Amino acid sequence: MQPTRRTITAAVATTAMTLSLAACGGDGDDGDSNQDGSTEADGQITLSVATFNEFGYEELFTEYESLHDNITIEHVKADTADNARDALRNSLGADSGAADIEAIEIDWLVEFMQYPDKFEDLAHAEVEGRWQDWKVEAATTEDGKLIGYGTDNGPQAICYRADLFEEAGLPSDREKVAELLEGDWQHYFDVGKEFVAASDAAWFDSANATWQGMINQVEVAYQDPSGEIIATTNPEVKALYDAVLAAAVDDELSAGLGQWSADWNDGFQQSSFATMLCPGWMLGVVEGAAEGVDGWDVANVFPGGAGNWGGSYLTVPAQGEHLEEATALATWLTDPEQQIKAFEAKGTFPSQVEALESETLLGSTNAFFNEAPTGQIFVDRAKAITFQPYKGPDYFSINTALQDALTRVDVDGTDDAQTSWDKFVSDVEALG
Amino acid sequence: MSATSTLRRPTDATEPPPKRIGFGGRLSRWDLRLSPYLYISPFFILFFVTGLFPLVYTGWVALHDWDLIMGQGEFVGAKNFTDVLGGRDFWKALGNTFSIFLLSSVPQVICAITIAALLDANLRAKTFWRMGVLLPYVVAPVAVSLIFSNLFADKYGLINSMLGLVGIDPIGWHAQRLPSHIAIATMVNFRWTGYNALIFLAAMQAIPRDLYEQASIDGAGKVRQFLSVTIPMLRPTIIFIVITSTIGGLQIFDEARLYDQFGRGGADGQWQTLTILLYEQGWTRSNFGRASAIAVLLFLIIVVIGLINFLVTRLISSAEVKR
Structure with missing residues (x-):
């Protein structure tokens, strides 16, 4: 006798369900890789580019698309570098979901250098000598593999509110301000004390932001090249920590606005602070947040000499489907000519040697910052940088813990400098 | 069969x-x-x-050293568990999770029943009001978080400005622990109260109307009717809502993660919930072993609470039989 219809139906139903579930899984995977970049029947390719903050690429993408009919670019933009880093870690771990081109910030570059196999080797003769040596060295593994193409650097100047300076009886002209602020950090804070005595506004936005300027002048801060974590024992770190919090909290120089928070953004509109550290890429951020506010200017000076804050690379994760096209796009985007355009759009200061000599760069001014010759200023600030600090693989995690420590004192007021430092020490110990 | x-x-x-x-x-x-x-x-x-x-x-x-990107490492036994239980983060996150859970679930159930009772009354444009309470549920949690984290901004937030108008000092909605829990619970309540109200409403409409008639003949007022007829008749639904909101409450993530720009639950872990701690360990710090240990512990906690729920439910239903 034949098996009854019901048995067959049941068996078929089960198999069908299981298969269709499996098929669902398959579809899901395809869906993911579609995001990565897909080739349609007519040879159309979609390349995704993941960036954060402001790279100034919007118009360049349009230009590239018009140059290449078969390419569509999808821009994935994270609000903070932290979120971009998490997303990239996640997709590298899962071996799926990364964009065709992923931007990496210098603070967490070393961390990703631990996984060179996850990235395409970008060392090509065509791009040799394009960047400053240190920029390339930082992204080159021991066996000579180039992980990323340099985009911008973050030589820092001081952005300030000329109108608030004037009200407080300080010089407001950008040459005079540069003269006024010339000196070390203590001098910068001393001028700040003078300013807050005569003004309602604070001197700087937050201890967090100021910290970035200070720590980037320390040659070996948190981790020495042998990998040993010295963050909690390094006297230089502790001294800077005490100095920035004394200035921010005891002398009330800080507006206490956690960097990148909603309050911080509103702070620009409320004119709650008069100066801030300005790496080139910050100009675009300030312009966006302070829209409609007059008086911003840039002074060709930086406490403690000079320093680099941030700056990024474009990498091509090896999991992508269109490695060749993605590499071509990254090559094009980091070409000096394109980088100058990005600089004009959002102030991202080029890391390319040739671009530093560019007339367009040297001659460029920024209308929002009272027609300041930003090109010349940042070229000067970049030339004043004498060394690049060493940042170990744990730099990002340790710096995050330290930023939290500053936030607890400066923004939240839940701790004083000492108890917050103790928590930082235990956070660092918990990292291992 | x-x-x-x-x-x-x-x-x-x-x-x-x-x-x-x-x-x-x-x-x-x-x-x-x-x-x-x-x-x-x-x-x-x-x-x-x-x-x-x-x-x-x-x-x-959870028993291994496990890197997010590099994968499996050495077998370390219970080390991940001792690390987690020995650190202050876990206990703080546990406290935060329960605090946010209580601040959201308790007012939520009370408000939902009250709203349901109001909707159950003879209103004009019934459907309009009923759909109205469901509206917040349709809004994406991400959008809700963005709006609320701006409303609750410490310095220039709308809520603190309004408190300033009536002479109350600004509250550290992000800086202080309890206010941050209240703010996050508000987001959760905003989203779920209407949804629960509709479930209560459905249950209320299943209550036989003659019970109310009898009660009013006996001289019970509206409030008395609500307390002595509606609430007892809603008991199974209340149990259902409590269980679902417990499970949801212990897994609060979206609202807390999007409450500030970094999503780590505050510089001092003021509103770091267990799920955020898990995410931070696994994805930000790449320590999957420790993240898994937290996941296992969270699972055990939910099991324990599930058991408590079950016992309470049995207690209530047997009490019902006795009556």
């Missing part, structure tokens, strides 16, 4: 063993016995693949 087989069994015992049955007959017997299980098997196969396997695998990962 089970009823018929239990009926048949005693007679089977008294009768001589049945004659040898052909293959076909045996098949149709199996069919009768097995088919139901085959029909429901897709769910269990699916559950095994997507639920049970990851559950067990998480336990396996």
